[in-house]
Amino acid sequence: AVNGSRLWQSLMDMAQIGATPKGGVCRLALTDLDKQSRDLFARWCEEAGCTISVDKMGNIFARRAGRDDSLPPIIMGSHLDSQPTGGKYDGVYGVLAGLEVVRSLNDMGYVTEAPVEVAVWTNEEGSRFAPAMVASGVFAGVFDLEYGLSRADLDGKTMGEELARIGYAGDQEVGGRKVGAYFEAHIEQGPILEAEGKTIGVVTDCQGQRWYEITFTGQEAHAGPTPMTRRKDALLGAARVVDAVNRIGLKYGPAACATVGLMQIHPNSRNVIPGRVFFTVDFRHPKDEILAAMDAELRAAVEEIASGIGLESDFKQIWYYAPIQFDADCVKAVRNGVERTGYSFRDIISGAGHDACYLSKVAPTGMVFIPCIDGISHNEIEETTPEWSTAGCEVLLHAVLERANA
Amino acid sequence: AVNGSRLWQSLMDMAQIGATPKGGVCRLALTDLDKQSRDLFARWCEEAGCTISVDKMGNIFARRAGRDDSLPPIIMGSHLDSQPTGGKYDGVYGVLAGLEVVRSLNDMGYVTEAPVEVAVWTNEEGSRFAPAMVASGVFAGVFDLEYGLSRADLDGKTMGEELARIGYAGDQEVGGRKVGAYFEAHIEQGPILEAEGKTIGVVTDCQGQRWYEITFTGQEAHAGPTPMTRRKDALLGAARVVDAVNRIGLKYGPAACATVGLMQIHPNSRNVIPGRVFFTVDFRHPKDEILAAMDAELRAAVEEIASGIGLESDFKQIWYYAPIQFDADCVKAVRNGVERTGYSFRDIISGAGHDACYLSKVAPTGMVFIPCIDGISHNEIEETTPEWSTAGCEVLLHAVLERANA
Numbered sequence A, B: 001a002v003n004g005s006r007l008w009q010s011l012m013d014m015a016q017i018g019a020t021p022k023g024g025v026c027r028l029a030l031t032d033l034d035k036q037s038r039d040l041f042a043r044w045c046e047e048a049g050c051t052i053s054v055d056k057m058g059n060i061f062a063r064r065a066g067r068d069d070s071l072p073p074i075i076m077g078s079h080l081d082s083q084p085t086g087g088k089y090d091g092v093y094g095v096l097a098g099l100e101v102v103r104s105l106n107d108m109g110y111v112t113e114a115p116v117e118v119a120v121w122t123n124e125e126g127s128r129f130a131p132a133m134v135a136s137g138v139f140a141g142v143f144d145l146e147y148g149l150s151r152a153d154l155d156g157k158t159m160g161e162e163l164a165r166i167g168y169a170g171d172q173e174v175g176g177r178k179v180g181a182y183f184e185a186h187i188e189q190g191p192i193l194e195a196e197g198k199t200i201g202v203v204t205d206c207q208g209q210r211w212y213e214i215t216f217t218g219q220e221a222h223a224g225p226t227p228m229t230r231r232k233d234a235l236l237g238a239a240r241v242v243d244a245v246n247r248i249g250l251k252y253g254p255a256a257c258a259t260v261g262l263m264q265i266h267p268n269s270r271n272v273i274p275g276r277v278f279f280t281v282d283f284r285h286p287k288d289e290i291l292a293a294m295d296a297e298l299r300a301a302v303e304e305i306a307s308g309i310g311l312e313s314d315f316k317q318i319w320y321y322a323p324i325q326f327d328a329d330c331v332k333a334v335r336n337g338v339e340r341t342g343y344s345f346r347d348i349i350s351g352a353g354h355d356a357c358y359l360s361k362v363a364p365t366g367m368v369f370i371p372c373i374d375g376i377s378h379n380e381i382e383e384t385t386p387e388w389s390t391a392g393c394e395v396l397l398h399a400v401l402e403r404a405n406a
C-alpha cells in the first residue's frame, strides 16, 4: 500500500543535510541546515501537490485537500531538527512517513473525506532551545506565542530572531484551529520492541517530564595555594548533584530516568577552582506522583550539597508536563491498522517526549512506534531497518484513513 | 629607594589591557591582548634605556647594561598572561617590579657590576596552553623547543602558530646562556601572609605538581527511553572522579591541594546521556612522596569508577615536577633585603608554580612574596595594596643589588 523504498530513499536524502562522519546528523533547530531540510521538505510536498503554510512559530503544514475540505484535517507529523550528534530517523521518520502516506494516496488516486496534512514542528529536540516541543506546545496553547519566540540558545539568540533569519517566521496564527486527529510515527528510541521481536509499538501513554536549570556559585581561586578547607568549589557541588540525580533515577527505577546532560563550567581553567557551574537535570516517569517524589528528593539533595560546600544555588524547574494518555479512539485506529497489516506489535509507553504529547491537548492523538537497533537514539549511530520503516508507514496510512473517512 | 607610586600606576595602566567588568583582566597567552601588553612593556623598557630581545618561545628580555657587560645577567621577571578571569597582579607584579628596579637604578644613576634584565615569560598560566610555565621550562632545558612550540589550545592552535601571528616568535635561541641569578616577585596567591600580618614572604620552597588529562567514553543515548541500568554515562564517571579528587585532597591535607578545574561534556545537550567527557586534575604537595601517594589513589579511583559504569578511560599524566628548594644564597639575599628595609616577614612555601621553579634548574633563584587580600588569586577580585607592592619591590631591589655587585 505504501512505497517503502521511496520512503527509505527520502530518509537517506534528507540525512545528507548536516550529515556527520559517524553516519548521523547535526541539524540544530533554526540553523542554516535546519532551513535546508525545511526547504527540501517543502519542495517534496509541493511536488506531491500539497499547499504549504507556515505559522508564526515556524511550524510547516503541507495540506492535501479532502473531498470535504471544510472538515478538520487529519495531521501527521514530527520534526526535522536534531541533536548535536543525532540520528537520521528521530523526527524525520514521522515527517517523511507522513509525506509517503500523501504520495501513496496520490499513487492510488485516493481522495480522503477530510483533508490530510503533514506537519513539521519547530525545535522539538529542545537541545538548542529549551524546552523541547516548544512550538507544538504553542500550537496546543500550552505556551503563549511570546514565550515560544523568546526562547534563547546559550548564546542568547532567540527563536524569534532565528526564525526570521532563516525565513521561516510564517504569517499564520499558531494553532487555534480544529484538528480532526493527529498521528505521529517515530522510532521507539528505546530497547523494548527490538528485544521482544515486535515490529510495531502501539503507543498508549507518554511518561511525564521535569526539566531543571541549576547554577551553583562559589568562589574562583587558585588551585595551588588555596587550602582545601577554604574552597567553595562549584564543580564539586555540581558533581555531587550528578551522583545524586543518578541515585534518584535508580531508586525510582526501573521506569524512572534521571539525567544531567549539559554542564558549563566557569572559568573552565585547569588551575582555577571553578567559581560557577550551570547544569541541567532531566527527570522522567510514567507516574506523576513518582515524578513529584523525585522532584522533592532533588530539591533536598541540591540544598544539602550546596550548603555543605557553602555555594549559592539558583534552582529553577523550567519545564514540566504530567504523564499523558493518548486518545482511546486514535490508539484503537493504530491497533486496527496493525491488525489489518498483520505485523507483530505490543502496547508501549513512550519514554521520550513527542510533539504528539502537546497535540493531545487539542486533538485526538495517537502514535506509531517502530524499533531502532539496540534502542539507541540521540546518537549518530541510531539505526532502524527499511522493513520496520515500511511497516510503520503502512500502519500510519491505515490509521489516518480510518480517521479521515470517519 | 624605589618609586612605589610609579610602580602602582604602571600596574594600573597595564590592567587596562583586557580589563574585565569585575576589576580583573582576561589576557590569555598569545592573544591580541597579550600582544598589546607585551608591546606596552617593551615600549616602557625602551624608554628606560633597555635593549629588547625576544627568543623563539616569545620570552622577552629587557637588558640594562652592567659595568662589566660580559658578566652573566641578574634576571628579574614573571609573566603578563592571565587566567580567563584573572587578576591585575598575578605575574604582572613581578614584571613591573623588575621594571621599577630598572627605573629606580636609572633615577639614582646607579650602574650595577653585572647587567640586569627584566624577563617576560610566555604562557606561565597554563590556562590557554597546558602545561603552565612552559616557556621558562624550555629556557631551563626541562622541555625541548619543539615540545614548547607544539603545545595546542582546545581549538588546536599551537603556541608556535600563535607566536608567529602576534609577532613574538623571536630569533634568539631559548636559554643556553649563563644567568647570574633569577629573582621573581609575586603576590602570594594564598592567605598566609595577610593572616599573620607579615608584609614579605621569603620563599624557600615551591610545592610539586602533577597535572592529568582524563577522557571517559561511554555511550550517547536518549535521556528519556534509556533505562538507568543500560547507561554508560561519561559525566556520571567524571562527577565521581571530581568527588574522589576532593577526598584525596582532604585526606593528604592540610598541605595537599587537589582540583578539577576544566571539564568538557560531549555532546552537552540536556536530553542526551553524555557519551564523552574530558577533564583535568591538578595535584600539589610540598612532599614528593605524598604527591606519589595521591597519584596512586587517583589512578585506582579512576579505574574503579570507569569500570563500575562500563566507561573506557584514557588517563594521562601530562605534567609533573617535584617540589623545589630555592638557592640558599638567593634566599639569603632576599632575607638580607627584608632586614635592610625592616619589613615584617616570614619564610614561606609557594603553593603556586612560578617561572622561578624552572629557572632554579639553571640559575641560583629566589622569590619575594607580598600578601594579597583574602588570599584570593585567579579571580577578577584579586587585590593587593600599594604599600605591599612598594615593599616587595624594595626587597627585590636589594636582593638584585647584592647579587649584581657580588
Ligand SMILES: NC(=O)NCCC(=O)O
Pocket (backbone or CB within 6 Å): A090, A124, A125, A126, A132, A133, A189, A351, A352, A353, A354, B222, B223, B224, B271
Ligand atoms: N523524541 C525526542 O527525541 N524528543 C526530544 C524531547 C525529549 O527529550 O523527550
Ligand SMILES: NC(=O)NCCC(=O)O
Pocket (backbone or CB within 6 Å): A222, A223, A224, A271, B090, B124, B125, B126, B132, B133, B189, B351, B352, B353, B354
Ligand atoms: N602563579 C601562578 O598563578 N601560576 C600558574 C601555574 C600554577 O597553576 O601553579
